[in-house]
Each structure stands twice: as C-alpha cells, then as structure tokens.
Amino acid sequence: MSTASERPRPIDGVWGRDLGDEYVFYEQDGDKVHVLNGTAREIFLLLDGERTIQDVVAALARRYAVDDETLSRDVAETVAHLRKLRLLRD
Amino acid sequence: MPHRHFKVLDARLSLEGPEAVIDPIAAAYRRFIAPATNGDAPAAPTVVAGDEGVEGLGRFTPYAPPVEPTMLAYQRFLETLLHRVGSHAILHAAALAAPGAEGGATLLAAPRGHGKSTLTLELLARGHGFLGDDYAPLDLESGEIAPYPRAIGLRPAPGHAEPDSVRRAREDEHLPRLLGKTLIDAGRLFGDDKVLTESRPLRHVILLTAEDPGQDPAASGSSIDVIGRAEEAERLDAALQAIDGVDIEARADRQGIRHWKLRTRRDAWPTRELSRVLDDPDVLFSEKHWGGTPDFAAPAQMQPVKRREAAALLGREMLNRRPGGRLLERFGGNETRLFLELAQALRHAECWRLRVGNHIESADLIEKTITGGNRKGAG
Known part of the structure; x- marks a missing residue:
C-alpha cells in the first residue's frame, strides 16, 4: 500500500500515449493493450516522480468536489493498480 | 522506352514502359510528376513494365492473363511507392478540408462500396477543399494531413445520385481510364482553388459503416481476393493455409491463374505472415474488403467513438506499414510503436462513426458534425 509521501513515477520505456480521452499503453513483453480512462488517466499523468501522492490528492481536490478521504482512497487504489500493471516505480 | 518520374511526399520513383501501359498511371499521378533527374545523375527506373512482365522492388512478375499489364504495373508502382514513403502514415481514407482558409481536415474512412467517393464528391460540390479521395497521408508528429491529389477514379455507373459536374465528367469519353475507372482531376471538376497544396490539421475522423454505429464494422474480419500464377498455385495454397487467422473460403482455377x-x-490479424505471402512474386494481385453492405435508403446515423477505436481501424487499413518499408523502419520495425504514434496523432481530432444512408442526408450529418452541431464526439 502506498503512503502519502511517496513519489511514484512511470517506469522507463513505457510504450504509452495520452489520447486526451484515454491513456493507452502496451506491455513490452507481450501484445496486450491497457487503457486508462477518466480519473485513472489523470492520476497517472500527475505521477511524475516530483509530486507526492498527497500532492496528487490535493491537485484532484482542486478539480473535483469530492472529500479528501474519498480522493485519498481512490488515488491509493489507482496507484496500487498501476503498480500491478508494472506502470509505476518508486 | 518512355519514362515518367514522380515525387510523392518524401519518395521519388520512376516508371518505364510502353505508353499504353504507363500513361494511365501517369494520368492518375499527373500532379506528382517531377523532373527526370535528381541532381546531375539520372534516376534509375524503379518500376519497369517490359515485354514479358513487370520488374520492381527487386523482383520480376510475368504477365498472366486476365491481369492486364497496366494493372500489374500499377500494383507494383503502388507497392514501391508505399514501401518508400516514410514521412507520413498513409491512411486509406478520403480527406477534405472544411471551407475557409483555416478549415481543418476531415477523414472519411470506409470499406469499398460504402459511398465514400460519392460523399467526397458531394462535399466537394458543397465547397469543401480537396486533399485526397482515397489516400490520406498523416504526419504522425504534427497531426496534419498532407495533400494527395491523385486523380479521382469514377466507377462506370454510380450507385445513386451525384453532383451534376460529376455526371458530366463521367460521360466525357476523352478522359483517361485506369482499371475500368474514369480518371478526373478534382481541379477540373470543382476548380483548381479547391485542390489544396498545403497540409491541414486533422480535426475530424468519420468512419463510414453499414452497421449500427455502436458496432465495430471490422468485428467480422476482412475478406481478401488473391490472384496467383497457376504454376505456383499449390505452393501458394499451402502458404495461405499455414497462416493462423486466415481461412480460405473459395478457390477458382482459370486460365493461367x-x-x-x-x-x-479479427482476433488473429496475421499482418506479417499474410504480407509475406501477398508479396510473393507469384501473387499477381490482391485486394482487401471489410464491412457489410450498406442500405443507402436507411436513415444516416452518427455516433462518437473513442480515438483508440478510430486509431485501431485506421491502423489496420494503413497502407504503408508493411515490414521492411521506410515508415515502419522509423519505429524500429515495431508495429506497436507505430500504432501508438498514430493514436496520439489523433489527439486533436473528434472521432465518429457514421452509418451511411442516403448520401445527401449523410453529407448533411457530416457538415453538421464538422461545424459543431454534434457535440458528443471523442475530444
């Protein structure tokens, strides 16, 4: 589980592109396509290795009228999912 | 023997052969004819239509009736051209520009027989600019569509009503013909000022389909007609049977072929393996078809699609993505990277699927979409 002070970043060499409505990427060792849409796409694009997870929550709080607790939980779940997809490194 | 030289995007090539064979091809590519030399050295012919067959791309293919010499020369000319173009991804689509000096580009992508040419002509008659009627070169970095002013090929008989200028052109017996189609320059039909010479940013992608807009028209896969030399039929047959994802639905033997x-x-799109067979010197001709049969009396319907879906369809129909070609070389031979660049190049475009119906109604819907009357497109 991630902590608020972590600064995850995309792993090097991810073959992905932001299409505006979705973020699409391929696994390099296979032929599988993954698609991030909506908030998952936004979170992924904010995770640049500079921002902490808390920074990401704060940035989303400025965009959406959602309480911090819900946002923190959503971001943590998304980060865990992105790690499982081997899209993020610490 | 007569030569014709061409400059198409970043590719130079030349065609040599009897006038009767090469002139129809030169007529289609009239706007691409270039000086015969590149610097001081004469450019070597890249496609030669000789007495016995056609040479190009390092291989010789003998003539075999009923494939006409011009058809064989044209196919090798296109293969060579598509092999050499690396600056753009050439999409199988008509490309128009919205009226006005700053009008963005709209792509109309469709399987054969979906009224793409008729719709293109209708929109040209309504004042849209002409970028291309069948090939749309997309700059993957800038997201712009370059002009591809090849002559428009009119089929012998239209399926439905068409603009007056087109009907008159169809009846002109003095126009050149290629593969059974009457060739006409878009400038002659609609005025030279309508034939654009500058690239335009891609703003709309419209996928024409016979199915309900919510369905993927490529879901049922594609069909391909292949003609090969009879002497090598068994070898080619075995090669085709060995490709996972391809079924042979029918075979017919005729004189010599x-x-x-x-x-x-669809779930096993066998691009590389299939390309290898279709590039075989004993394959004389191949043509791909996909999608169902449209009902031109049905109401036209427009529905947004994700850019990813539009990119997948355009990517499958990309004409110059074959292994060994200059475009794929730019991406290290990796089709996945090429697909991702294509998808990203659509990032400023709205993407739609149009179930075609009456062509006037379909054209109305396209214009409404381009001018912002439909507001739910991806983007």
Missing part, C-alpha cells in the same frame, strides 16, 4: 477468396479473423 488461381483465385482465392480469403477471410481473416
């Missing part, structure tokens, strides 16, 4: 009807399954 075998004709296969293939169906590709």
Whole structure:
C-alpha cells in the first residue's frame, strides 16, 4: 500500500500515449493493450516522480468536489493498480 | 522506352514502359510528376513494365492473363511507392478540408462500396477543399494531413445520385481510364482553388459503416481476393493455409491463374505472415474488403467513438506499414510503436462513426458534425 509521501513515477520505456480521452499503453513483453480512462488517466499523468501522492490528492481536490478521504482512497487504489500493471516505480 | 518520374511526399520513383501501359498511371499521378533527374545523375527506373512482365522492388512478375499489364504495373508502382514513403502514415481514407482558409481536415474512412467517393464528391460540390479521395497521408508528429491529389477514379455507373459536374465528367469519353475507372482531376471538376497544396490539421475522423454505429464494422474480419500464377498455385495454397487467422473460403482455377477468396479473423490479424505471402512474386494481385453492405435508403446515423477505436481501424487499413518499408523502419520495425504514434496523432481530432444512408442526408450529418452541431464526439 502506498503512503502519502511517496513519489511514484512511470517506469522507463513505457510504450504509452495520452489520447486526451484515454491513456493507452502496451506491455513490452507481450501484445496486450491497457487503457486508462477518466480519473485513472489523470492520476497517472500527475505521477511524475516530483509530486507526492498527497500532492496528487490535493491537485484532484482542486478539480473535483469530492472529500479528501474519498480522493485519498481512490488515488491509493489507482496507484496500487498501476503498480500491478508494472506502470509505476518508486 | 518512355519514362515518367514522380515525387510523392518524401519518395521519388520512376516508371518505364510502353505508353499504353504507363500513361494511365501517369494520368492518375499527373500532379506528382517531377523532373527526370535528381541532381546531375539520372534516376534509375524503379518500376519497369517490359515485354514479358513487370520488374520492381527487386523482383520480376510475368504477365498472366486476365491481369492486364497496366494493372500489374500499377500494383507494383503502388507497392514501391508505399514501401518508400516514410514521412507520413498513409491512411486509406478520403480527406477534405472544411471551407475557409483555416478549415481543418476531415477523414472519411470506409470499406469499398460504402459511398465514400460519392460523399467526397458531394462535399466537394458543397465547397469543401480537396486533399485526397482515397489516400490520406498523416504526419504522425504534427497531426496534419498532407495533400494527395491523385486523380479521382469514377466507377462506370454510380450507385445513386451525384453532383451534376460529376455526371458530366463521367460521360466525357476523352478522359483517361485506369482499371475500368474514369480518371478526373478534382481541379477540373470543382476548380483548381479547391485542390489544396498545403497540409491541414486533422480535426475530424468519420468512419463510414453499414452497421449500427455502436458496432465495430471490422468485428467480422476482412475478406481478401488473391490472384496467383497457376504454376505456383499449390505452393501458394499451402502458404495461405499455414497462416493462423486466415481461412480460405473459395478457390477458382482459370486460365493461367488461381483465385482465392480469403477471410481473416479479427482476433488473429496475421499482418506479417499474410504480407509475406501477398508479396510473393507469384501473387499477381490482391485486394482487401471489410464491412457489410450498406442500405443507402436507411436513415444516416452518427455516433462518437473513442480515438483508440478510430486509431485501431485506421491502423489496420494503413497502407504503408508493411515490414521492411521506410515508415515502419522509423519505429524500429515495431508495429506497436507505430500504432501508438498514430493514436496520439489523433489527439486533436473528434472521432465518429457514421452509418451511411442516403448520401445527401449523410453529407448533411457530416457538415453538421464538422461545424459543431454534434457535440458528443471523442475530444
């Protein structure tokens, strides 16, 4: 589980592109396509290795009228999912 | 023998052969004819239509009736051209520009027989600019569509009503013909000022389909007609049977040739293996078809699609993505990277699927979409 002070970043060499409505990427060792849409796409694009997870929550709080607790939980779940997809490194 | 030299995007090539064989091709590519030399050295002919067959791309293919010499020369000319173009991804689509000096580009992508040419002509008659009627070169970095002013090929008989200028052109017996189509320059039909010479940013992608807009028209796969030399029919047959994802639906033997009807399954799109067979010197001709049969009396319907879906369809129909070609070389031979660049190049475009119906109604819907009357497109 991630902590608020972590600064995850995309792993090097991810073959992905932001299409505006979705973020699409391929696994390099296979032929599988993954698609991030909506908030998952936004979170992924904010995770640049500079921002902490808390920074990401704060940035989303400025965009959406959602309480911090819900946002923190959503971001943590998304980060865990992105790690499982081997899209993020610490 | 007569030569014709061409400059198409970043590719130079030349065609040599009897006038009767090469002139129809030169007529189609009239706006691409270039000086015969590149610097001081004369450019070597890249495609030669000789007495016995056609040479190009490092291989010789003998003539075999009923494939006409011009058809064989044209196919090798296109293969060579598509092999050499690396600056743009050439999409199988008509490309128009919205009226006005700053009008963005709209792509109309469709399987054969979906009224793409009729719609293109209708929109040209309404004042849209002409970028291309069948090939749309997309700059993957800038997201712009370059002009591809090849002559428009009019079929012998239209399926439905058409603009007056087109009907008159169809009846002009003095126009050149290529592969049974009457060739006419878009400038002659609609005025030279309508034939654009500058690239335009891609703003709309419209996928024409016979199915309900919510369905993927490629879901049922594609069919491919292949004609090969009879002497090598058994070898080619075995090669086709060995490709996972391809079914041979029918075979027909005629004088000197075998004709296969293939169906590709969508879940196993066998690009590389299939390309290898279709590039075989004993394959004389191949043509791909996909999608159902439109009902031109049905109401036209427009629905947004994700850019990813539009990119997948345009990517499958990309004309110059074959292994060994200059475009794929730019991406290290990796089709996945090429697909991702294509998808990203659509990032400023709205993407739609149009179930075609009456062509006037379909054109109305396209214009409404381009001018912002439909507001739910991806983007």
